[in-house]
Each structure stands twice: as structure tokens, then as C-alpha cells.
Amino acid sequence: MGVSAHDHCRSHVFNIFFGNMKIKLLSICAIGLSAISLSSCENIYEGGQTELPDVAVQLKAQIVPYDKEKPEAIEVGTAVGVYMVSSESDELIASNLKMSVDADGMIDTGDLLHYPKDGSKVNILAYTPYDQTVSENNLISLDVSTAAAAVKSDYLYSANRNKYMALAPVKVQFKHILAQVMFDIKAGEGVTDEDLKSVTMAFQNLPGQADFDLITGQLSLQDVSGRIPVNLTDGGHHSENFVLPGSVGNLSIACTLKGMTFTRQLGPFEFKSGNIYKFDVTVSEPGFDIVLRQIEDWIVEEY
Numbered sequence: 321m322g323v324s325a326h327d328h329c330r331s332h333v334f335n336i337f338f339g340n341m342k343i344k345l346l347s348i349c350a351i352g353l354s355a356i357s358l359s360s361c362e363n364i365y366e367g368g369q370t371e372l373p374d375v376a377v378q379l380k381a382q383i384v385p386y387d388k389e390k391p392e393a394i395e396v397g398t399a400v401g402v403y404m405v406s407s408e409s410d411e412l413i414a415s416n417l418k419m420s421v422d423a424d425g426m427i428d429t430g431d432l433l434h435y436p437k438d439g440s441k442v443n444i445l446a447y448t449p450y451d452q453t454v455s456e457n458n459l460i461s462l463d464v465s466t467a468a469a470a471v472k473s474d475y476l477y478s479a480n481r482n483k484y485m486a487l488a489p490v491k492v493q494f495k496h497i498l499a500q501v502m503f504d505i506k507a508g509e510g511v512t513d514e515d516l517k518s519v520t521m522a523f524q525n526l527p528g529q530a531d532f533d534l535i536t537g538q539l540s541l542q543d544v545s546g547r548i549p550v551n552l553t554d555g556g557h558h559s560e561n562f563v564l565p566g567s568v569g570n571l572s573i574a575c576t577l578k579g580m581t582f583t584r585q586l587g588p589f590e591f592k593s594g595n596i597y598k599f600d601v602t603v604s605e606p607g608f609d610i611v612l613r614q615i616e617d618w619i620v621e622e623y
Contacts, residue, residue: 327547361490369439373603378489379427394421399450407441407482419448435485444480445534458534465528467551474498479537496618497532502598503559510605516556523548524572530564565593575608582607594618
């Protein structure tokens, strides 16, 4: 018997209806399985907060750039102070931890320093020599008003910001917080080498004291118009002074010879951390001349 047009149409509608139902049932099953799977993951991480593995921070210390052919390592046993701060919330995670440099140039963090388990970025700050008297505000006091005080203020500092969790060591490159000024002095007309032995010089309008924030890396001057003696050596032919980094509105140098004092204005000047400023000075009668010869990186072989 042949199939009527009516029966054929009813069969077609039946197949479409139940075929669509089958697709819907499969979709519902897939969604259910996904929900079960996600629920299982949330149970593992206690409420859905994913935690990464516990990873200790490793630090590799240098005192010259890593792109140099033979970077110099800090002396074995050097005491280093380390801070770790959240890059996002500024929360202080570790404060002034005392660590030391081993024979491989690694800063031995022991089991004291670990990355956040939520994978957030951190700032790792380090300085040396270690100072247990650092204030609660994470400040170190700097004083360059005399040669003796300046030597005690010659800190090295390294700021490593926005670091993600990593198994590889963080490359901690230290540089001087202070700047250095060198004078090479010679006798000019009417002045002998014997005369140079009695010459005195001083910086004027140069700040001598400041606080350095180990978290932000910022300097806060405590005085802005100091007079700092120039530390003359080698019979008055040479000098080396530590100075605070920053801009000076009107830097001047005073030179006293045979009871007469002369001053040279250098005008606005900026000293940058970790730089050496080399000047040539010619002392004559009367007066003296001073010229900036060179600015270079302040690199030390050992610390």
C-alpha cells in the first residue's frame, strides 16, 4: 500500500521534533558535566581562589651592569638589607631582612622570602651595607657634610619593580645612592706647588643631609644651603667628595689662598646617583678657574 501525502508529512514533523529534542538533551548533558568539572576545581582551591605553588625568591647580586663582559660580584659575606612590597597595593611583605652574599654571588634568602601565592607582582628592594637602625619609616639618613660622615653614608641600592613569580634569580644590580665629585688641581700663574698645600676649598649652596626612602627610592633633603669643605689630598692637587643627588639652584665653589677667598659660580647643576663628576681646577694669583671635564659611571671593583 502506498504512503499518503498526509502520513509522509506527519513522519517528517515527528523526526524534526524528536531530533531537536535529542540535540537539546545532549546540550544539557554537556553543560551539566562542565558544571561538575568546575565545581571540582573550586573544591581543590577552597572556594574558587586559585593558588600557585610556593616559590622562594632567588637574588643574584652584581655591582656593575649585567651586559658587561665580566660583571663584578659583591664581596662574599657582604650583609644586605632586603624589602619586598606588593606592586599593586604597596603592602609591605618583608621589611629590612638581613641577608648575606655567598661565593656564587647569590644573596642567601634562606626560607625568609617567598613570592605571593596569588601570582601578583612585587617590588624587591635591596641595599648594602646592612643597617639595623633603619627607621620604622624605612628611611636611612645620609650625611655628606664632612668627609668622615660621607664615608658612612656611601650606600649601594637596587630597585627591582613589578616582578612576577619566577624560578630564575632576580638580577639585583647595585649602584651608589650618592654621587661623587673629583677635582684635579694644578698651579697656575703666580702659584707654586708649595702654595697649593695651603689652599682650602668648599662647596657653597650644596645640601649636606637627607633621608633616603628605601621603598620609593626618593630623597628628602634636610638642609638646602650648606657649606661643605672640599676634601683636598696629594698636596692640594686632588680631591674626592661624596655629594647628595639632586638639583642645585646655584652651585658655587670657594677657594682660599694666601688669606684671600675667591668664589666661582657654576649656576644650576644636577648631580645624579651613581655618577662621578670630574673637574679641572687651575689656581692662579689672583683667583682660580674650574671646568667640568667629564661625567662617568661610578663603578667599583669590590665592595
